[in-house]
Amino acid sequence: MNLLPSSRRRFLQAGGIGALNLAIPGLVVGKDKLDASGKAVASKKRCIFLLLCGGPSQIDTWDLKPDAPSEIRGPYKPIRTKVPGMHLSELHPMLAKVTDHFCLIRSMTHPGPISNHFDAMHNLLSGQLIERVKQGEPDGLPYLGSVVAKHLPSEDNLVSNAWIIKCVGQPVFCAPNIGSGGYLGSAHAPVFIGSADNHPAMPNFKPPEIYDMGDPARLWERRKLLAEMESKFLADSPLGQDWNDLREKAYDSMTRAEGREAFDLTKEPVAVRERYGMHPLGQNLLLARRMVEAGVRFITVNGWVGAAPDEKGGGPPSSSWDMHGGNMGMGNAFGTGSYGMNFCLPRLDQALSALLTDLKQRGLLDDTLVVAVGEFGRTPIILTKGPPGRQHWPKCFSAIVAGCGIHGGAVYGESDKTASAPISDPVTVQDLHATVLHAMGVPLNDLGMNTGLSRPPFSTGKPVLGLFS
Structure with a gap:
């Protein structure tokens, strides 16, 4: 039958x-x-992929240039870290204490024509330039989490691929296949969790309905x-x-x-929750840690930090890091508003350092890959018309990677004196994909992804083996 x-x-x-x-x-x-x-x-490998939507400025965060002219270097001073020779922004005092847990890549770059968030996000998540979409394959390209879920479905949980707070504002920020499994099928698409009106920092946070037995x-x-x-x-x-x-x-x-x-964060000690920060980014990363413990394989976390106090409508969950300044009506990129680094960077510092510390203390970092990156960087030159800010810059940006054998306490790659371009060991987004797959034990060149169709490899990059111990 x-x-x-x-x-x-x-x-x-x-x-x-x-x-x-x-x-x-x-x-x-x-x-x-x-x-x-x-x-x-069962493979224990997991991944928490912190996507800093909007593109943080490399020169104001993880690749400061204190000897550059003021119109380039910005207002922040570098501070020493636990690793000799590795300096971070003064707004990252907590990350400075855990630099031995991660590797800092300062030579990320987009190959090919990238002009906006849409193109950059698609390239970052699919490993393919948007031209593939324009040539008639809008629904064919899976994103990184779907590829991992295909090869490493969860043994312990109903969900293999999750996304905490879907980005909004399509098509400005959201690449076309964020909610799709591409040619792998919708079974491998992410389950979206939370929203601006329903996130773990709120007292009445509700988990996805799929976990409700009735x-x-x-x-x-x-x-x-x-x-x-x-x-x-x-x-x-x-x-x-x-x-x-x-x-x-x-x-x-x-x-x-x-x-x-x-999803019940009330089971966490208050001290742990406060260490992450009682804001969307902090509690979302704490939720991600709890989800990897529960067996979810790949979790994308939107890097939204929330809206600044008393700022109505500011900082929607797609663009905390889109810090253009006054020419986009977003206020001072170095200020305390929803698009200001004085507001966003301390929250990122608190949440990401807490996650790395927590994973290490729980013995989870060896099997949990952590990636923190935006879709691109920001221009070296600060805009001067209106409140200051920086424009899009795909040629050079930074990323933090940790866990799954990544060598902590290291800097990989170098940018030029204005953080405009890599001058050693460039890492493309395709290389980043290949590195993630390599770290998790996923085949790099499975042409058809078991679909029975002849397709190119998901990533044309190569694993950056120099990142590993």
Whole structure:
């Protein structure tokens, strides 16, 4: 007996587990891997990808140029860190104490024509220039989290690929396939968590509905109903055991407490929550740590820091780091508004340093890759018309990478005297992708991604092996 797709859907819905319809984003229940003895094992590799939407200024954060003219160097002074010779902005005193946990890349660059957030975000997340989209493949390109979820589906959680607070404002910031699994299918698309009106720093934060079992008694009755239907219609089918296994995995994933409890941040000590910061970025990164502990494989965290106090409508969850200054009506890029570094950088400093410290103390950093990067950098020259700021600059920017064998306490690559271009060891976004996949043990050149179609490799880059210990 062969089941048609519609029949399969009815069976799942009858059992109360319609979420296992693989057309639903991010819901991929992993298959056990076996070691040489036949014992089931699971890869522990996870990734927290902190996306600083809008593009932070490299020259005001992680690649200061104190000897440059004032119109280039900006107002911030460099401070010493735990690593000799590595200097950060004075607004990063906490990160300065944990530099031994991460590697700082100062030679990130976009190859090819990049002109705006849309193009840069697409290239950063897909490893392909936007020209591929313009040539008729708008729905074909998966993003990094989908590729990881395809090869390393979670063994412990209903979700393999998550995105904490989806960016808004399409098409200015949001690349075309942010909510899509591309040619890998919607099963590998991210599950979006939270919003500007529903985030973990709020007292009544609500988790995604997929973790809601509803009435446990009713779920159990539907489970029995599905088992009876299977015994009647699938007893003689070779698919019967497969469906039984799939059903059991579904119930296990839905009823396992840690999947739902990851969203209950009240279980965290107050001191831990305050260490991350009681603001959207801090609590989102704390949630990401709890989610990797619960088995989620890849988590993109929007680097939105929230709106500045008493500033209505400022800092929507897509563009905290789009610091143009007065010519875009965003105020002083070096001020305390929602688009001001004096507001945003201390929050980033607090949250990211807390995450790295927490992962290290919990023994999770060896198996959890952390990446912090924007879609591009900012111009060396500060705008002088109106409140100061900087324009887009794809030729040179910085990134922080840590965990999964990354060598901490190091600087990789170097920019020129104005942070305008790399002068040694350039790292393209494609190289960054390849490095992430390499660190997590994902094949780099799986042409069709098991789709049966002939496709180019996801990333044309090469792993930056010099980042690893």
